[in-house]
Amino acid sequence: DAGVIQSPRHEVTEMGQEVTLRCKPISGHNSLFWYRQTMMRGLELLIYFNNNVPIDDSGMPEDRFSAKMPNASFSTLKIQPSEPRDSAVYFCASSFDNSNYGYTFGSGTRLTVV
Amino acid sequence: RKEVEQDPGPFNVPEGATVAFNCTYSNSASQSFFWYRQDCRKEPKLLMSVYSSGNEDGRFTAQLNRASQYISLLIRDSKLSDSATYLCAVKGFQKLVFGTGTRLLVSP
Numbered sequence: 001d002a003g004v005i006q007s008p009r010h011e012v013t014e015m016g017q018e019v020t021l022r023c024k025p026i027s028g029h030n031s032l033f034w035y036r037q038t039m040m041r042g043l044e045l046l047i048y049f050n051n052n053v054p055i056d057d058s059g060m061p062e063d064r065f066s067a068k069m070p071n072a073s074f075s076t077l078k079i080q081p082s083e084p085r086d087s088a089v090y091f092c093a094s095s096f097d098n099s100n101y102g103y104t105f106g107s108g109t110r111l112t113v114v
Numbered sequence: 115r116k117e118v119e120q121d122p123g124p125f126n127v128p129e130g131a132t133v134a135f136n137c138t139y140s141n142s143a144s145q146s147f148f149w150y151r152q153d154c155r156k157e158p159k160l161l162m163s164v165y166s167s168g169n170e171d172g173r174f175t176a177q178l179n180r181a182s183q184y185i186s187l188l189i190r191d192s193k194l195s196d197s198a199t200y201l202c203a204v205k206g207f208q209k210l211v212f213g214t215g216t217r218l219l220v221s222p
Binding site for chain 2: 031033035041042043045048050055056091093097101102103104105106107108
C-alpha cells in the first residue's frame with residue numbers, strides 16, 4: 001500500500017502565480033480531504049469529497065481556491081492567484097466512508113509564496 | 115469558541131514520567147474520537163481511536179467523557195521517542211476536526 005501520495009513536496013512561487021497541488025488517495029478509499037496547516041490556525045479542513053463529489057467546501061478561504069476530483073484516484077487543489085498568506089503546509093487525506101475510522105494523511109505540500 | 119480545544123503546551127517531562135493531555139470539544143453530536151501524533155515537518159499519523167469505555171495500547175491510554183465533552187490521552191513511562199505534537203480529533207458527519215495540538219518534549 002503506497003499510502004496517500006501528494007506532489008509536489010515543496011513549492012516556492014511568486015505572488016500572483018497559479019499553484020496546483022496534487023493528491024492520489026489510497027486505493028479503495030472513497031472520501032478525500034484537503035487540509036491546510038499553519039502555526040497560527042493549526043489544521044483546517046478546506047474541502048472534502050465523497051465518491052468524487054464535493055460535499056462541503058465551507059472551509060475554502062476564498063474564490064482564489066478551487067478543488068477538483070475528476071476520478072477516484074486523483075484530486076487537485078488550485079490557488080489562483082497565490083498570495084503570501086497562502087503559505088502553509090497543505091495535506092491531503094483519505095478514508096473509508098465510515099465514521100469509526102480516522103484518516104490517512106499524505107506527506108503534505110509545503111507551499112511558500114514570496 | 116473553537117470546536118476542539120487543546121492546551122498547546124509544551125509539556126516538558128523527564129524520561130519515565132507519566133503525562134496526560136486533555137482535549138475538549140463543543141459538538142455534543144460528535145460520533146468518533148481520535149488521537150494523532152505529528153512529528154516535526156511530518157504528516158499527522160493516527161495514534162489511536164478513543165472509545166467510550168476507554169482503551170489502552172501499550173503505554174498509551176485514551177478515555178472519553180461524553181457528559182463533560184472531553185477526551186484524554188495518558189502516556190506512561192515516557193520515552194525520548196514520544197517527543198512529538200499530539201493532536202486530538204473529533205468527527206461529526208464525515209468531518210474530522212482537529213485541535214491545534216499539544217507539544218510534548220521528553221528529556222533524558
